[in-house]
Structures are given as structure tokens and as C-alpha cells.
Amino acid sequence: MQSTADVAILGAGPAAIAAACALRRLGHSVVLVGRSRTAAVEGMSERTLTLLRQNGLEAAARTVRGAVERTGTWAGEAVAGGAEYIVDRAELDAALLTDAHCAAVSIRAERALGYQSRGALWTVRTESGELHCQTLIDARGRRAQRPVRRGPELIAICQRFRLQDANCSFTRLEATAHGWCWLAVHRGMGWLQVMTSRKAPSLRLGLRQHLAAFLAQTPQMAALLCGALPLGEPVARAATATLSAELRRCGAQRLGDAAAALDPLSGQGVYEALRGAHIATAAAHTYLRTRQWEPIGQFLSERMSELWERRNATAALHYQRQAQRTPTEFWSVAAAQYPALDPAHARASEATSLAWRPVLNGMCIEQRRVLVTPRFPRGVWQLEDVDLPELIELLNTTGGDIACASRHLSRPPQMVVRAVQWLRAQGLRVAPDAPPPAAGNGIGAPI
Ligand SMILES: Cc1cc2nc3c(=O)[nH]c(=O)nc-3n(C[C@H](O)[C@H](O)[C@H](O)COP(=O)(O)OP(=O)(O)OC[C@H]3O[C@@H](n4cnc5c(N)ncnc54)[C@H](O)[C@@H]3O)c2cc1C
Structure with missing residues (x-):
């Protein structure tokens, strides 16, 4: 070996x-x-x-x-239809x-x-x-x-079933007052996954009883499983x-x-x-x-x-x-816990600038100059095949001349125009119909 x-x-x-x-x-x-x-x-x-x-x-x-039809309800509304494998x-x-x-x-x-x-x-x-x-x-x-970081403490209890209709295939998602569940059925074989707090009182009754108690809250799901035969024992999966x-x-x-x-x-x-x-x-x-x-x-x-x-x-x-x-304890705690994990999205305040950052280039990770924006705090170094920091500098020095930038970068003018449009969509004042950003605000400043 x-x-x-x-x-x-x-x-x-x-x-x-x-x-x-x-x-x-x-x-x-x-x-x-x-x-x-x-x-x-x-x-x-x-x-x-x-x-x-x-x-x-x-x-x-x-x-x-699959793919099979996906349905369900969340927050009282039908889950947008679609397909799921x-x-x-x-x-x-x-x-x-x-x-x-x-x-x-x-x-x-x-x-x-x-x-x-x-x-x-x-x-x-x-x-x-x-x-x-x-x-x-x-x-x-x-x-x-x-x-080092944890979301709400969740546990999934799962049970396999054989349904009476051997031909039915679908998935369904349902939120209830104390958790949510997902049922996947393919050609009559079913898998029910019930997600609750790890502290849910019904868990103390045993996994089968916990599932039964949960299904009692969701008549739609219970109806789908009416007459279904449980196969094997329920299993628990840590889901935090x-x-x-x-x-x-x-x-x-x-x-x-x-x-x-x-x-x-x-x-x-x-x-x-x-x-x-x-x-x-x-x-x-x-x-x-x-x-x-x-x-x-x-x-x-x-x-x-x-x-x-x-x-x-x-x-x-x-x-x-x-x-x-459903402002029950389960949903209130879960809803409060997620935003608390990433307070104020600290990095979202990052100013637009050029910086050196490691990037993925093909199958290599290498240092490149990137454009850092509030939306892209890790930086973007190219769009399609256009090097963005290089383009910004060219636009600065040529007064926004697209043809000149296209020649210098050896890229078709349409590709350069698309990159410029993208830069403008990020709020950068660049060509063609806006003056280039002033040196000193980070963009176009020597790096
Ligand atoms: C309740 C629940 C429902 C989920 N539902 C979905 C879903 O519907 N769709 C979806 O895309 N994802 C779902 N996920 C997430 C998905 O299961 C994982 O994100 C995915 O499997 C991660 O893949 P992985 O290879 O990183 O880890 P895993 O798939 O967990 O693979 C880890 C592997 O390492 C092996 N291993 C463990 N310890 C050792 C050891 N000491 N030595 C050697 N090998 C070891 C394990 O046996 C396993 O094969 C769900 C997760 C949970 C908990």
C-alpha cells in the first residue's frame, strides 16, 4: 500500500x-x-x-x-415551483x-x-x-x-418510507410553527427529513414519536404519507x-x-x-x-x-x-442567530480601490492587482478576458479612449465596452461618457 x-x-x-x-x-x-x-x-x-x-x-x-416536481409552502406562500433532483x-x-x-x-x-x-x-x-x-x-x-462560529442549533430526524403509489415522484418543503420538513419521493420510495431545534421537547419522547408529533402540525405532509410504510429506524443528523x-x-x-x-x-x-x-x-x-x-x-x-x-x-x-x-421560539431564535453571526457585514464598507490580492487564475492561485469594491471585497481582477486594473489605468491616461484601450489590451472593442459598462454599474466614473476618476481616490493611483 x-x-x-x-x-x-x-x-x-x-x-x-x-x-x-x-x-x-x-x-x-x-x-x-x-x-x-x-x-x-x-x-x-x-x-x-x-x-x-x-x-x-x-x-x-x-x-x-429526477428531475421531479418541487412544491411546498414557506412563510404562508407557495414555494416557487420548479424541479429538483x-x-x-x-x-x-x-x-x-x-x-x-x-x-x-x-x-x-x-x-x-x-x-x-x-x-x-x-x-x-x-x-x-x-x-x-x-x-x-x-x-x-x-x-x-x-x-468557531455556529448557526442555530438544529437537528434533522429522517425516516425512509415506502408509499402506496409506487409511481409517484416529487419533493415538498413545509415550514410549521416549530421547524421545517422536506419530503422526497421517487417511484414510491420516500425520505422524510424533519428539522427542529436540538432542544425540541418531543425529541425526549423518542425519534418515532418526535416525527409523529411533527407531522401532526402539518396536515399536507401527513396526508402525503398516509398509509406509507416506515422502512428501518429513523436516523438523526447534526444540522447546525x-x-x-x-x-x-x-x-x-x-x-x-x-x-x-x-x-x-x-x-x-x-x-x-x-x-x-x-x-x-x-x-x-x-x-x-x-x-x-x-x-x-x-x-x-x-x-x-x-x-x-x-x-x-x-x-x-x-x-x-x-x-x-410564526413568531414561535424556534423561528425567533433562528432568525436572530443568523444575522448575529456576521455583525453589520463589516467588510461591506470597504472603499473602492485597487489592491494586490491572491486570485484564482486557471488552476493557479497567484497575486494580482484587483479592483476592490463594497460588493466585491475580495476584489475582481478580470472581466471576460479584460484585466480591470489595467483597463482603469488606460482609461485614466487616455481620457477614456476605448479604441486605444482595446489596442493596448489586444481585446476586441466590444469586450472593452462591456468591461467599461460593468465598471460603471459598480459606480465607477469611467469612460465612455463620464470623465475618468481622479488620481488619488484609489482608482488609477500608482500601486
Ligand atoms: C440534514 C442534512 C440535510 C442535507 N441536505 C442536503 C441537500 O438536500 N442537498 C445538498 O446539496 N446538501 C445537503 N446537505 C449537505 C451535504 O450533506 C454536505 O454539504 C455535503 O455532503 C458535503 O460534502 P463533503 O464531502 O464535504 O462531506 P461529507 O459528504 O460529509 O463526506 C465526508 C466523508 O468523510 C468520511 N470520514 C469521516 N471521518 C473520517 C475519518 N476519520 N477518516 C476518513 N474518512 C472519514 C465520511 O465517512 C464521509 O464519507 C445536508 C446536510 C444535512 C446535515
Whole structure:
């Protein structure tokens, strides 16, 4: 069994396997240490399915069922109709391992017990021994976290069912006075997920009784499950949104739920795990080439803070809407907790300026000059293929001459015009019909 590798990846979920396959495709030796164990059914959007395919995770994509009709009520209003895919996580995770095999990832189907750095190398302790690597990705899910921020304390109790109508397929979301629930049905097989506070009194009665008590609050959901046969025992899943402490150590990073586990209401956990895998791949690839961790660590840290704030802001809106309709303890506490996590969105006051920041360029993380705006506090360095700081400077020095900027940047004038329109939409006074911003306000000033 391989005991040294360029990259060790801990975990066997979507984040770990997407990163492992991508790093293999870039030519790195990869050892994945993980055993999958998620027994659940989850919903997926079209864009998550697209990402699975774009990551070459074809076996995994084939396990996705649907799309099925999505309905429900939230804050007393019908949930905007649409479609949702359904995935059985045991099937998905088994297929992910098939994809990893096909990508020639070396797999150790065992638990990782811990890791530490020794000089320039990392040592991973596993159930069967040690593994040495140059860079490490911890993608062991939410349980591997050391949380520093927490959303409302939530727990999901889930039950599988067989419905009487073997042909029906749909998903439904319902908010009640004391929580929310999601039912996914595909060809008569159902999965009910009931989300409440971890302190809900009915939990003390036992999981079955808790489900029954919850269904009594939602006649629509109870009617859909009328005559359905429960299969197996209910299971509990920790569901509190949590942000982990950063590793802050050269060459090691957390990925997916191990970095930030989002509120399941977002339904985008797998999507963010796959998107994060792309960034983690670029980070490991860049580190193996440059041996410089500082810009990579800064990039990962800023991106994670932004993701956490953005997703919590969305969750806060949903919880606040429902809290206005049913101001019970559950909704009031949840609605108050999310905004409190990111007080006043401190960074939103960031002034518009040019700055050097680490950015993702293809599969490399590198320092670039970026345009920082209140809306884009991490900065934007290019639009389509136009370097924005360079464009701003050209517009400054030529009095807003688009043709001249187009020639200097070797980009078609239409592309430059679109970039200029975008800059103006951000509130920047740039060409064509506005004077260039004065030097000294940050824009166009020498960097
Ligand atoms: C109740 C609930 C409902 C959700 N519903 C949805 C939904 O509908 N749609 C959606 O997109 N997302 C949903 N999510 C979120 C989604 O499950 C996660 O965001 C996603 O699975 C994250 O992927 P990951 O690879 O980071 O972690 P995981 O999928 O958790 O994978 C971690 C892997 O690491 C393995 N592992 C753990 N410890 C060790 C160890 N010591 N050594 C080796 N391996 C280890 C685990 O067995 C697992 O295979 C939900 C989450 C919850 C809690």
C-alpha cells in the first residue's frame, strides 16, 4: 500500500473525491483515506448535477434521480415551483469511489486518525499505519471541524418510507410553527427529513414519536404519507451550520463541510463541496509548484469567510420571513442567530480601490492587482478576458479612449465596452461618457 504521496486527502464524500480526481488529472500522486457512511437522501439542483459531470464524476452523476416536481409552502406562500433532483447518498458515495478508482486515485478504505507536520512533510495516522505527503486536504465532513462560529442549533430526524403509489415522484418543503420538513419521493420510495431545534421537547419522547408529533402540525405532509410504510429506524443528523477554525499551517487545508457546514435549508451543500474541491485542487497544485503557502492560505481564508457570510445571509432571510408569520421560539431564535453571526457585514464598507490580492487564475492561485469594491471585497481582477486594473489605468491616461484601450489590451472593442459598462454599474466614473476618476481616490493611483 502506498505510504507516500504528493497529496493526501482525508474523507470519501463529494469534496474529497472531486479534489482527488482533479489532482490526479493534473498528474499528482494522490492517496485518499476514507470510508463513506452517509445514509441519507438529499436534493440537488441542475447546477450541482452539471458540476458532477464537469468534474468527470460520471458514475456519481448516474445515481442522480429526477428531475421531479418541487412544491411546498414557506412563510404562508407557495414555494416557487420548479424541479429538483433526488440522490441517495449511499449510492452517490459508492459511485464516487468508482469514479476515484477510474481516475487512478490510490484509496485506503479506512479512517484517518490524525495528522501533523514534520518539517516540510505531513504525516497522516490511519488505522493501518502512517502516510507521508507534501500537502494535505482534510475533507472528513462536519464532524472533523473545530467550530468557531455556529448557526442555530438544529437537528434533522429522517425516516425512509415506502408509499402506496409506487409511481409517484416529487419533493415538498413545509415550514410549521416549530421547524421545517422536506419530503422526497421517487417511484414510491420516500425520505422524510424533519428539522427542529436540538432542544425540541418531543425529541425526549423518542425519534418515532418526535416525527409523529411533527407531522401532526402539518396536515399536507401527513396526508402525503398516509398509509406509507416506515422502512428501518429513523436516523438523526447534526444540522447546525458551523464554520471551522482555520488550520493556518503551511500546506494543509480543510475542504467542504470540514471547513464550513451550511444550513441544510440552502440545499447547496454538495454544490459548495464540489466548487470548493476546484479551489482546493488549485491550492494544492499551486503549492506543489511554488512551495509558497502565504497567498494560498490568504485566498482560502477570504473565500471561506465570504461563503459563510453569503450563505448565512440567505438563510437569515428565509428564517426571518417565516419568523414574521410564526413568531414561535424556534423561528425567533433562528432568525436572530443568523444575522448575529456576521455583525453589520463589516467588510461591506470597504472603499473602492485597487489592491494586490491572491486570485484564482486557471488552476493557479497567484497575486494580482484587483479592483476592490463594497460588493466585491475580495476584489475582481478580470472581466471576460479584460484585466480591470489595467483597463482603469488606460482609461485614466487616455481620457477614456476605448479604441486605444482595446489596442493596448489586444481585446476586441466590444469586450472593452462591456468591461467599461460593468465598471460603471459598480459606480465607477469611467469612460465612455463620464470623465475618468481622479488620481488619488484609489482608482488609477500608482500601486
Ligand atoms: C440534514 C442534512 C440535510 C442535507 N441536505 C442536503 C441537500 O438536500 N442537498 C445538498 O446539496 N446538501 C445537503 N446537505 C449537505 C451535504 O450533506 C454536505 O454539504 C455535503 O455532503 C458535503 O460534502 P463533503 O464531502 O464535504 O462531506 P461529507 O459528504 O460529509 O463526506 C465526508 C466523508 O468523510 C468520511 N470520514 C469521516 N471521518 C473520517 C475519518 N476519520 N477518516 C476518513 N474518512 C472519514 C465520511 O465517512 C464521509 O464519507 C445536508 C446536510 C444535512 C446535515
